[in-house]
Amino acid sequence: MSVAPSTPPPLIELRRLTKTYGKGDAAFQALRGINLTIQQGEFVAVMGPSGSGKSTLMNLLGCLDTPTTGSYLYQGIPVESLNADQRSLLRRHALGFIFQGFNLLARTSALENVELPLLYRGIPMSQRHALAREALSSVGLPTKMRNTPAELSGGQQQRVAIARAIVTSPSTLFADEPTGNLDSSTTKDIMELLTRLNAERGITVLMVTHEDDVAAYAKRTVRVKDGHIESDLINKL
Amino acid sequence: MFFNALLIALREIRRNLMRAFLTVLGVIIGVAAVITMVTLGQGTTQAVKNQISSLGSNLLVLRPGSGFGPRSTSAGVPRFTTQDAQAVMEQVSGVAAVAPVAQTSLSTIYLQTARTTQITGSTPDYFQIGKWTIGEGRLFTDLDLRSGAAVCVIGETVRRQLFGSENPIGAKIRIGKSSCEVIGLLTAKGQSGMGDQDDTIVVPLSTLQRRLTGRTSARSVNQINISAEDNTNSDAMISEITSLMRQRRNLSANEDDNFSVFDTRQIAETLSSSTKMMTMLLAAVAGVSLLVGGIGIMNIMLVSVTERTREIGIRLAIGARAREVLLQFLVEAITLSCVGGVVGIGIALGLCYFLAQVIQVPFQFDTRINVIAFIFSAAVGVLFGFTPARRAAKLDPIEALRHE
Numbered sequence: 277m278s279v280a281p282s283t284p285p286p287l288i289e290l291r292r293l294t295k296t297y298g299k300g301d302a303a304f305q306a307l308r309g310i311n312l313t314i315q316q317g318e319f320v321a322v323m324g325p326s327g328s329g330k331s332t333l334m335n336l337l338g339c340l341d342t343p344t345t346g347s348y349l350y351q352g353i354p355v356e357s358l359n360a361d362q363r364s365l366l367r368r369h370a371l372g373f374i375f376q377g378f379n380l381l382a383r384t385s386a387l388e389n390v391e392l393p394l395l396y397r398g399i400p401m402s403q404r405h406a407l408a409r410e411a412l413s414s415v416g417l418p419t420k421m422r423n424t425p426a427e428l429s430g431g432q433q434q435r436v437a438i439a440r441a442i443v444t445s446p447s448t449l450f451a452d453e454p455t456g457n458l459d460s461s462t463t464k465d466i467m468e469l470l471t472r473l474n475a476e477r478g479i480t481v482l483m484v485t486h487e488d489d490v491a492a493y494a495k496r497t498v499r500v501k502d503g504h505i506e507s508d509l510i511n512k513l
Numbered sequence: 514m515f516f517n518a519l520l521i522a523l524r525e526i527r528r529n530l531m532r533a534f535l536t537v538l539g540v541i542i543g544v545a546a547v548i549t550m551v552t553l554g555q556g557t558t559q560a561v562k563n564q565i566s567s568l569g570s571n572l573l574v575l576r577p578g579s580g581f582g583p584r585s586t587s588a589g590v591p592r593f594t595t596q597d598a599q600a601v602m603e604q605v606s607g608v609a610a611v612a613p614v615a616q617t618s619l620s621t622i623y624l625q626t627a628r629t630t631q632i633t634g635s636t637p638d639y640f641q642i643g644k645w646t647i648g649e650g651r652l653f654t655d656l657d658l659r660s661g662a663a664v665c666v667i668g669e670t671v672r673r674q675l676f677g678s679e680n681p682i683g684a685k686i687r688i689g690k691s692s693c694e695v696i697g698l699l700t701a702k703g704q705s706g707m708g709d710q711d712d713t714i715v716v717p718l719s720t721l722q723r724r725l726t727g728r729t730s731a732r733s734v735n736q737i738n739i740s741a742e743d744n745t746n747s748d749a750m751i752s753e754i755t756s757l758m759r760q761r762r763n764l765s766a767n768e769d770d771n772f773s774v775f776d777t778r779q780i781a782e783t784l785s786s787s788t789k790m791m792t793m794l795l796a797a798v799a800g801v802s803l804l805v806g807g808i809g810i811m812n813i814m815l816v817s818v819t820e821r822t823r824e825i826g827i828r829l830a831i832g833a834r835a836r837e838v839l840l841q842f843l844v845e846a847i848t849l850s851c852v853g854g855v856v857g858i859g860i861a862l863g864l865c866y867f868l869a870q871v872i873q874v875p876f877q878f879d880t881r882i883n884v885i886a887f888i889f890s891a892a893v894g895v896l897f898g899f900t901p902a903r904r905a906a907k908l909d910p911i912e913a914l915r916h917e
Contacts, residue, residue, distance in 0.1 A: 335911050338830075340830065340910050340911050341911055360834075360835060361834045361835060361836070364829065364832050364833060364834040364835075365832065365834070367830065367831065367832040368831065368832025368833075369832070371832075372831075373830050373831065375914070379823065379826075379827045379830075379914065380827075381528075381824055381827065382528070382824075383528045383529070384524065384528060388524065392827075392828070392831060393831045393832060395517055395520065395521065396517070396828075396831065396832050396833050396837065397832075398514075398517065440831070
């Protein structure tokens with residue numbers, strides 16, 4: 277006898293989330309009770325000085341790690357009670373990741389890199405190729421499919437990484453300093469690409485950055501300091 | 514899931530072919546060594562069997578002294594007489610033919626060419642018992658034997674070395690101090706592990722005694738070759754021959770035999786069991802190298818888990834489960850070791866084909882050892898691939914992604 281909620285649950289809901297590394301005297305509390313709610317379709321920049329706990333927060337949000345206490349509901353699923361394999365499956369089906377260092381497989385073509393998440397999903401080959409081509413086209417690299425990362429520029433590599441992250445049509449895209457290794461004009465290209473994916477496809481984007489001009493692309497900025505949320509502001513509507 | 518793991522593993526192998534090659538090199542060498550050793554060993558065993566059966570089937574050899582081979586003691590022991598051979602023929606049941614044999618080593622000269630050859634004196638039955646057939650000319654006859662004619666039959670090696678391309682039939686060669694006419698050339702038996710059987714000159718026994726050695730005493734026969742009829746019990750024959758010879762040599766009950774009877778079949782069994790033992794030993798040594806090859810796979814896989822930590826982190830981040838990473842590394846190891854096994858088998862077969870010709874043993878393809886070696890190499894992949902694979906699967910995605 278359960279009553280259906282009148283509104284769907286928020287995409288992400290954190291309640292009194294803490295994370296402690298180590299034990300006893302050496303214990304270090306990286307997060308000290310985070311409350312955060314993110315709705316589907318938002319574009320959030322997470323900012324903060326190094327050591328503020330923003331990386332820990334991102335790892336928890338990305339289901340790569342588990343909280344020490346508190347609860348994390350992703351689309352209503354209690355992530356803190358999932359085991360490593362279940363979190364893997366959640367990442368596989370709902371999340372996409374892009375990294376500062378691109379993290380593409382070396383000596384592997386752009387197409388095969390983009391195909392990788394589909395391979396783990398068990399998508400048949402013809403469909404896999406079609407989806408990967410489509411993703412590469414949508415990030416503006418329709419002619420670089422056979423090239424390996426070593427044959428691509430930094431901006432192109434990050435585009436391949438974005439294509440890999442969105443090829444599975446995830447509900448959330450996690451971007452960890454996506455422009456940290458790129459020059460300013462390439463940064464602009466990549467940020468416009470992320471903005472477009474957010475606007476056109478409705479993909480929720482969570483991005484860690486420490487550059488204000490990069491954060492300005494986001495609709496909302498969350499500032500983290502000493503394991504607390506210092507501020508949570510709407511940039512634009 | 515398994516098909517995916519295979520696809521992912523194959524892509525990883527393709528990404529670094531050099532590393533893959535070095536990884537499997539040990540297995541390739543191990544498998545090739547095991548198969549080569551066993552195949553050549555079995556070829557050698559077969560060759561020994563062939564050679565012994567080419568000496569004559571159902572052949573019994575009676576010799577003075579005791580033992581056979583290096584430990585035999587025949588010094589000071591009386592030899593046999595032609596009457597002994599006659600008695601064996603007449604009194605032992607199941608005997609098909611008997612040939613008394615006297616042997617000596619003498620220099621043989623034809624024109625300017627000289628060499629030392631084993632000269633065998635015997636009766637015409639010698640050829641039949643020893644399975645010799647005539648290639649050209651004729652064998653000597655009972656008439657030649659009775660008259661002690663100065664005739665000889667030569668083996669292929671002697672012909673080649675003394676005559677080269679000349680026709681030897683009708684030529685006169687000097688054996689020791691006498692001259693002898695070549696009347697026949699024996700069909701070659703080929704090189705054997707027991708010496709070159711074709712390096713022989715056979716003359717009538719009487720010719721050897723009267724003309725060549727000058728040893729006309731009755732006891733000049735150093736060996737009696739006996740061929741048994743088909744389907745006779747050689748053990749029964751040996752005991753009959755033994756009691757006959759003890760009686761003829763006046764041995765009292767408390768004296769040991771001062772002669773021995775050998776059954777070529779027994780010798781064949783002894784020799785082939787010792788070559789089999791040798792084969793097992795060599796295969797065991799080669800098996801150790803296969804094991805070392807497996808440890809090589811484990812070593813490189815372990816190193817590559819460290820080297821590929823970031824790759825594993827990427828896979829985990831985009832949603833690979835620990836068991837999929839485990840399977841990927843395990844399948845990589847098994848694929849490598851199986852490919853190594855197949856390549857090793859290929860190399861071994863080529864090597865065996867070539868070496869069998871060089872050392873002149875028959876090339877025998879043994880399916881069993883090839884299958885065993887392949888299964889073993891696959892097992893090596895499972896065994897030594899598991900530890901690195903588990904280590905890879907246990908990695909924490911955050912740590913792995915941070916790894917430089």
